[in-house]
Each structure stands twice: as structure tokens, then as C-alpha cells.
Amino acid sequence: MIILLKELDNMKSIIIFFLIIIVNSLHGQKVIHTSAPVNDFIIDNNSLIVATTNGVIYYYNLENNKLDHKINFDKTKDFAGDLFDTEIFKIVFINKVLIAVVRGENGFNDIYAINNKKKELLISGSEINSVVVDIAGSYDKMLLLGLLSNELIKYDIISKHQIYRKQISNYAFSAMCISDNGTNIFATDESGVVHKVQVDNGSLIKEYQGQNVDNVLCIDYSNGVIVCGGKDRRVAFYNTKSGSNSYLNTDKFITTIAISPSANAVVWYDTETNNLELYNTTTRLVTQLKGHTSMVNKIVFTSDKTLVSAGIDNKVIFWKLN
Helix, strand or coil, X not given: CEEEEEEECCCEEEEEEECCEEEEEEECCEEEECXXXXXXXXXXXXXXXXXXXXXXXXXXXXXXXXXXXXXXXXCEECCCCCEECCCEEEEEEECCEEEEEEECCCCCEEEEEEECCEEEEEECHHHHCXXXXXXXXXXXXXXXXXXXXXXXXXXXXXXXXXXXXXXXXXXXXXXXXXXXXXXXXXXXXXXXCEEEEECCCCCEEEXXXXXXXXXXXXXXXXXXXXXXXXXXXXXXXXECXXXXXXXXXXCCCCXXXXXXXXXXXXXXXXXXXCCEEEEECCCCEEEEEECCCCCEEEEEEEECCEEEEEECCCEEEEEECC
């Protein structure tokens, strides 16, 4: 059973019960097997760039599905002085430079810039003095860092200086995403609130709340619609154009989510079955995407009819939707 709750005029609510109807199931059309669990990936024209837990960024050629080259990071010492793999958590392209969030020493994460197959330490974790949880690139080709302390940093990767560091809220940061035009950030945290922040100056523009009642773990945005999910087992919808808000009760933790370019479909990772659940926002029908065997860390729609997912089962799966 799934529950849809929709707010009306911010004054009263109506609850509608309906069954999840699994219309069919799909299997991935193409699978690239990686050498290590995947934390993040980027598709850049005909290249697939994969960030892994074993300290390697892999570059695959999507025309032949073969490994083109890779960037290795040296092992890092832990608090006891033992060496361990330098896990790569997040990657993003800014002005043709790949930016990576890499596990550093003393519990912090370092920021590296990779250009022409060469890596350079851009910002050390000790300099930031907080854990970098998420990153994004803005419309003006600046680096945005979301910190566990729920601060947002805007950083110029060319001049290598910090433009601002602003506090978003007093709750622990969870995740963020960028608006379609790159001018706003939607950030969320353990409070369940979504904060809209202006990229130019880091000012808080608006807050969306009421649909998640616990820690939000993932968020995405497209075509005026915010979707997010978390520990309350809800998938929340905030329509920034119409002002209508709603949520689905899925009975499962939501750790990874994505919304299609048209905002007509949402997909999330099912933590119980390892399937992806594809939800049609118009028909309210669900399609199961079967192929992963363990936790999925990232899902991206490449069009309304195609998406890509990857996780700790060492798979990057390409899906073609009906």
C-alpha cells in the first residue's frame, strides 16, 4: 500500500490511498563491470567517468565499452597510521576540469582538480575544517561545496580562492542539487527541510517543508519539481511552480533518487530488493528495474527515456525505458 498526501492551500490536507501497481519489470540494456564499488559517475559525451572506493577514477569509452585510462590516488593513513584505500566520494566537471572529493587524513576530505590526466590538490580537508559531503558546479563555473556543518562554500577553481562560506542551517547537512540553470542550490539536512540558496551570494531564498519528517538522505530537481527521500520512508514532491506539495509513503528507506528532465518520472533505489522503482507521476504506476545486486549510490536520467545507475556491486547499468 502506498499513501499520497497532498497539501491544499497550506491549510488542510487530503489523504488518498491507492495500491502500487507494478505494471512490468525491465532489465538493463547495457552493463559495464567496474573493478571496484562505485560511489559516483559522470557521463561526458562518449565517456563514462567512474569514482570508486579503491582510490581510482576510471575513464571508459562508451563507443566500445572499454577502459580508456585511469587516475590513481595513493593510499592514505588512518588515525592508527595504517594505510587504506583513498576512497573517492564525489566528482563533478567544471570548465573541463574534473573535481573530486577524496578521503583525506584526520577524518576530513580533500578536493582535487584533474586536468589532462594530472591531479592537483585544490583544497585540503584541514583547510576547510569540516567534512565535504557533496559538490556541484554553478552557472558561473564555480565550485560549490556542501559541508557536514551545513555550510555552503563557493570557490573559484581558477584563482583558487574562496568567494563565500555561508551557514545554511544548524542541522547536519545531507545532500544538495543544482537548479536547471545553475543559479540556485537546493540543500537538505536531518531536519527534513529543503533550503533554496542563491548561488551568487549564498543567501537563503526559501524553505520547503512538511513532506519529510526525518533526515532527508537524497534530493534531485528538474523542471520546477524537487524530489527527496530519506529515513521517514517518504518520497517528497515540491512543485516550485504551482506550490503544490505531496509525498509517497514507500515503507522503505530512500537513499538514492532521481527525477526525469520533464519531471514526469521519478526513480529511487529499493533498499530491500536492490531493484530500482520507477514511478510515473501521471499514471502513478511503478515499474521495477532489475539488475543491481547491492546498494545503488547514484541514478541519473540522461533523457526521459534513458537512465544510468551504479553502486557497490561494481556495476554501471544503462536502462532504456518503455
